[in-house]
Amino acid sequence: MQLTTFNYDNKIVRDFAIATIVWGIVGMSVGLLVAVQLIWPFMNFDLQYTTFGRIRPLHTNAVIFAFVGNAIFMGVYYSLQRLLKARMYSDVLSRIHFWGWQLIILAAALTLPLGLTTSHEYAELEWPIDVGLTIIWVVFGINMFGTIIKRRERHMYVAIWFYIATFVTVAVLHIVNSVQLPVSMWKSYYLYAGVQDALVQWWYGHNAVAFFLTTPYLGMMYYFLPKMANRPVYSYKLSILHFWSLIFIYIWAGPHHLLYTALPEWVQSLGVVFSIMLIAPSWGGMINGLLTLRGAWDKVRTDPTLKFMVVALTAYGMATFEGPMLSLKQVNAIAHFTDWIVAHVHVGALGWNGFMTFGILYWLVPRIYKTELYSKKLASVHFWIGTLGILFYAIPMYWAAVVQGLMWKEFTPEGVLKYPNFLATTLQIIPMHMLRAIGGTLYLAGALLMTYNLVKTMRQGRLLANEPAQAPELAPVVVNERAVHRRLERKPALFMVLALITILIGGMVQMMPTFMISSNVPTISSVLPYTALELQGRDLYIREGCVNCHSQTVRPFRSETARYGDYSMAGEYVYDHPFLWGSKRTGPDLHRIGGKYPNKWHFDHMLDPTITSPGSIMPAYPWLSEQLLDTTTTKAKLNAMRLLGVPYSDDEVNTGNLRLWQQAEAIAADLQEQGVAVRPDHEIVALIAYLQRLGTDIKNTGASASQSATNQ
Amino acid sequence: MFKQITELSGNEWYLIVSLWIFLLFFIGVGIFLFRMRKDHIQYMKNRPMDDGEGHDEPFSI
Numbered sequence: 001m002q003l004t005t006f007n008y009d010n011k012i013v014r015d016f017a018i019a020t021i022v023w024g025i026v027g028m029s030v031g032l033l034v035a036v037q038l039i040w041p042f043m044n045f046d047l048q049y050t051t052f053g054r055i056r057p058l059h060t061n062a063v064i065f066a067f068v069g070n071a072i073f074m075g076v077y078y079s080l081q082r083l084l085k086a087r088m089y090s091d092v093l094s095r096i097h098f099w100g101w102q103l104i105i106l107a108a109a110l111t112l113p114l115g116l117t118t119s120h121e122y123a124e125l126e127w128p129i130d131v132g133l134t135i136i137w138v139v140f141g142i143n144m145f146g147t148i149i150k151r152r153e154r155h156m157y158v159a160i161w162f163y164i165a166t167f168v169t170v171a172v173l174h175i176v177n178s179v180q181l182p183v184s185m186w187k188s189y190y191l192y193a194g195v196q197d198a199l200v201q202w203w204y205g206h207n208a209v210a211f212f213l214t215t216p217y218l219g220m221m222y223y224f225l226p227k228m229a230n231r232p233v234y235s236y237k238l239s240i241l242h243f244w245s246l247i248f249i250y251i252w253a254g255p256h257h258l259l260y261t262a263l264p265e266w267v268q269s270l271g272v273v274f275s276i277m278l279i280a281p282s283w284g285g286m287i288n289g290l291l292t293l294r295g296a297w298d299k300v301r302t303d304p305t306l307k308f309m310v311v312a313l314t315a316y317g318m319a320t321f322e323g324p325m326l327s328l329k330q331v332n333a334i335a336h337f338t339d340w341i342v343a344h345v346h347v348g349a350l351g352w353n354g355f356m357t358f359g360i361l362y363w364l365v366p367r368i369y370k371t372e373l374y375s376k377k378l379a380s381v382h383f384w385i386g387t388l389g390i391l392f393y394a395i396p397m398y399w400a401a402v403v404q405g406l407m408w409k410e411f412t413p414e415g416v417l418k419y420p421n422f423l424a425t426t427l428q429i430i431p432m433h434m435l436r437a438i439g440g441t442l443y444l445a446g447a448l449l450m451t452y453n454l455v456k457t458m459r460q461g462r463l464l465a466n467e468p469a470q471a472p473e474l475a476p477v478v479v480n481e482r483a484v485h486r487r488l489e490r491k492p493a494l495f496m497v498l499a500l501i502t503i504l505i506g507g508m509v510q511m512m513p514t515f516m517i518s519s520n521v522p523t524i525s526s527v528l529p530y531t532a533l534e535l536q537g538r539d540l541y542i543r544e545g546c547v548n549c550h551s552q553t554v555r556p557f558r559s560e561t562a563r564y565g566d567y568s569m570a571g572e573y574v575y576d577h578p579f580l581w582g583s584k585r586t587g588p589d590l591h592r593i594g595g596k597y598p599n600k601w602h603f604d605h606m607l608d609p610t611i612t613s614p615g616s617i618m619p620a621y622p623w624l625s626e627q628l629l630d631t632t633t634t635k636a637k638l639n640a641m642r643l644l645g646v647p648y649s650d651d652e653v654n655t656g657n658l659r660l661w662q663q664a665e666a667i668a669a670d671l672q673e674q675g676v677a678v679r680p681d682h683e684i685v686a687l688i689a690y691l692q693r694l695g696t697d698i699k700n701t702g703a704s705a706s707q708s709a710t711n712q
Numbered sequence: 713m714f715k716q717i718t719e720l721s722g723n724e725w726y727l728i729v730s731l732w733i734f735l736l737f738f739i740g741v742g743i744f745l746f747r748m749r750k751d752h753i754q755y756m757k758n759r760p761m762d763d764g765e766g767h768d769e770p771f772s773i
Contacts, residue, residue: 082763155752157759223760232757237745244741248734266726273727277734469763485744486752502737509730 004152004473007466008081010368012094014463016074017361019102021451023070024357026109027062028444034059035437038586039430041619048623049113053545057124058112063349064122066105068213071357073101073140075220076163078364080147083157083223085471089146093139100136104129115543116186119578120201122208123177127188130178137174141167148492152471155489158239162219164492165247165499169211172503177204183640184633187539191644194573195262195521198581199255199514203507206254209345211503213353214316215247221289221313224360228305234291238284240485246281247499249274251506256327259336260555261581262570264521267510268329274506275327282320289313304379308359311387315351319344334405337551337585339429343397350390350443358382358450365454371461378453386446392439400432409559417562422588423613430617524571527697529646530690532634532660537690539637540683541580544621551582552591552694565592565695572698575646587618594696599667600674602688624684629664631657631681663689 037043037052044051081088088094107129111117117124125133144167148156156164177200180188192200226233233239255263255271290313293300300306322344326335335341366373373379407425410418419425488495514521530538541547554560556567568591573579597605601612606624609616634656642648652659664680667688671678678684 079760083759085763153759155756155759157756159760226760230761232761236753236757237748240745240748241741244744245738248737252730270727270730273731274734485748489756505733506730509726509733513726 002472003470005468005470006085006087007468009077009088009091009094009465010463010467011465012088012091012098013074013078013364014368014465015098016070016077017365019070019098020067020074020357020361021447021454023062023066023105024354024447025444025451027059027067028440028447030055030059030062032437032440032444035433035440037619038433038617039437041617044619046620046622048115048544048621051544051619051621053548053619054113054115054117056548057117057121057545058109060122061108061112061124062105064208064212065108068349068353068357069101069105071353071360072166072212072216072220073097074364075224075360076144076216078368079159079220079223080144080163082469083153083160084147084151085153085469086147086151089143089150093143093146097136097139097143100132100139104133104136107132111186115545117542117545118180118188118190119542119545119547119580120177120190121205121583123174123201123204126186127178127180127182128185130174130180134171134174134178137167137171141171145492145496152474154474155486156492156495157222158233158236158243159219159223161243161489161495161499162215162222164496165243165503166211166216166219168496168500169207169215169247169251169503172500172507173204173207173211176200176507181640181644183636187633187637189577189637189640189644192577193644194576194579195264195570196511196515197577197579198258198261198573199263199267199511201579202257203251203254203510206257207251207503209348210250210253211247213348214250217353217356218242218246218285220360221285221309221356224356224363225289225292225309228303228309228359228363229293229296229299231292231296234288234294238288242281242284242288244502246278246285248502248505249278249281251503252510253278253323253327255510256323256332257583258581259327259329259332260557261553262568262573264514264570267514270510272327272329275324279321279324283317286313286317286320289316304376304383305359305363307380307383308355308362311383311390312352312354312356312359315347315355315390319348319352322347333555333557334409335401337583338401338405339397339432340401340405341584343394343401346397347390347394350386350393354443355386358386358447361450361454365457366461368464368467369458369461370464371457374453374456374460378449382446382449382453385442385449389439389441389443389446392442393436394439396432396435396439400429400436403432404429408563409557411559411562417559420563422563422585423616426586426617427615521570521574523574524569524698526700527572527574529575529641529648530693531663532638532652532656533663533686533689534693535637535641535690536629536631536634536660537686537688538580540624540687541690542578544624546590547580547582549582549584549586549618551585551589552579553581554589554591554695560589564589566698568695569698572695575641577641577644577646590691590694592695594692594694595699598674599670599688599692600676602691603671603676603678603684606684606687621684624687625678625682627683628681629683629686631660634660 034052034056108125111126116126118126179191182188190197222233222239252274253271255267256275259268300310325331362373362379404425407419412418554564554567561567604611606621608620609618638648638653638656664685667685668678668680
């Protein structure tokens with residue numbers, strides 16, 4: 001068979017590697033800043049653009065989509081070309097992909113601090129950026145499938161299956177979770193409301209972890225680990241079983257993020273069962289990776305890249321054991337909303353994603369620069385600093401979680417909450433937050449060390465932008481292969497369709513009944529749409545990212561009903577586009593905050609939280625008392641809500657601002673009586689209106705008792 | 713934990729059907745695996761080792 005000569009595109013790999021390093025440092029630095037703000041809230045420098053609620057999403061987006069995203073593309077572009085023995089399909093598409101992705105990251109970095117957010121976790125970017133993201137993802141897909149089509153290797157290696165599953169699933173997740181109705185250029189409302197919105201969001205959120213942070217990395221593991229260890233993967237059969245069962249099971253597990261909420265019980269149970277089952281394929285992958293190193297453990301002692309890979313796999317094993325355990329309702333009852341979840345995701349992000357990225361960078365950069373690594377010793381130092389950083393991060397967070405989770409639930413012998421003031425439980429764990437910040441600093445220091453090492457490596461070598469390679473062209477298939485999977489491995493389109501069907505099953509089984517059978521979301525007659533002012537206030541709540549620290553879902557536990565009030569019911573959220581249940585309680589739940597305190601309390605609290613809650617770590621929001629409320633959007637917002645099914649009358653829409661001012665003036669007059677001079681056209685008035693409305697509708701009726709049986 | 717599966721007020725069938733779907737899927741993948749030939753598996757296992765670079769000498773760092 002005649003060999004043909006071609007070149008691998010190393011320049012695109014190098015570009016994504018540099019972007020990985022740069023955005024990694026940015027994302028980790030912002031992470032450190034938000035960690036410090038949870039000790040000293042003034043570290044927002046009294047600026048609204050650097051306040052926790054706005055930059056915490058910046059941190060998560062930067063780490064997930066900028067650091068990990070670029071690392072995925074670096075790994076995929078390097079390994080795909082070599083596994084298929086073909087240059088990427090189009091250099092132009094590669095460049096569009098690279099620069100388009102960086103532009104999206106830049107757009108996120110600009111809009112999130114401005115408070116332009118949808119509030120859906122890990123999907124905060126507003127609709128124009130969502131559209132851009134879709135286009136760039138399609139560009140990536142065309143480039144990937146184009147390369148697969150022009151390949152010189154008939155069968156696709158397991159790494160490529162993971163890349164295909166990643167592409168197709170992320171596309172589905174992104175599209176379904178981004179169905180929004182634009183109100184203006186930078187404001188939109190989700191199509192779904194309340195319980196349904198929560199189900200879609202956590203189907204997305206959980207599977208963003210699965211198909212953005214896990215499957216592409218598993219693909220990279222299956223390519224780079226054998227290369228580093230210079231031995232084939234332990235079991236190819238296990239990798240097939242691992243792949244299909246992982247992508248099938250993962251998609252069902254999302255509801256474990258919503259245990260004890262108003263989500264139908266059967267959906268919660270499905271989430272729990274499939275989460276437990278998820279241990280098997282996850283550990284199958286980890287074991288396959290670790291056993292690939294059998295007979296090569298001596299190399300681990302001396303080779304820093306393998307050290308990073310071993311810790312990455314171990315962290316993957318820990319995180320994928322911990323995830324199912326957290327899905328058990330008994331564990332979830334204590335751990336949910338605490339720092340346990342923060343620790344859990346960081347074991348995955350710092351250990352699995354971070355360490356594998358570092359290992360691949362140390363392995364790959366010297367190769368494409370045709371040189372040796374500048375300093376093996378520095379890489380080892382990075383490994384130990386990074387490992388210490390993970391430990392200093394995770395252990396105090398677990399400790400904080402157990403301490404705070406138990407404090408929330410503790411009663412005195414007299415039967416009242418032992419710590420009725422939420423703040424007391426927050427202050428108890430500040431020392432653990434300090435240790436966590438030290439862990440983050442260590443981890444970031446390690447990344448900076450790596451940057452120095454790799455820059456020196458690049459300088460001492462020279463990029464081989466077009467790396468020559470040889471392979472015979474593919475001959476036509478003349479023999480029909482009997483083994484089904486073997487045939488499948490050479491049919492990328494069929495493979496993609498099967499992967500798509502596999503990942504669609506779980507989502508459909510959970511979502512279709514929840515959306516189509518009305519008994520799954522019973523309505524409550526006394527629950528009414530928000531007034532125009534409350535709606536504007538709600539959008540300010542979203543803009544400031546309050547959902548990052550405050551939940552809006554009271555679970556049916558004695559410890560929660562005693563602290564907050566009646567537990568939350570599905571029918572209370574039917575007009576909530578989007579839902580704002582949250583996933584972490586750095587501060588208390590707010591679903592029953594309405595009417596609990598006078599307007600002046602809220603005014604003081606937002607102006608400076610330490611006035612009402614001495615020692616509070618909540619940042620001050622003085623700008624809300626200074627900035628004017630934008631009422632030009634009121635009609636458009638009411639119209640959009642009506643289009644989404646909220647029953648506003650023509651009169652309510654047309655006289656929206658008139659009604660808004662009437663309510664605002666009443667609140668301003670009440671504040672005036674309490675000695676606070678604030679004009680009704682300031683943002684704080686709208687926010688107070690919204691907070692005072694929260695959770696009050698069911699108090700107007702006896703519905704709570706009768707609905708509870710159906711709902712919960 | 714089993715209470716979470718068995719006490720679903722009439723909605724158990726969602727769960728049972730889901731588990732059946734998974735079981736059938738899992739059996740299908742198992743059949744895939746049993747029908748695979750050893751030489752193909754060996755070939756595929758070694759794919760990362762042969763990436764057509766022509767000078768695939770191991771770089772050390």
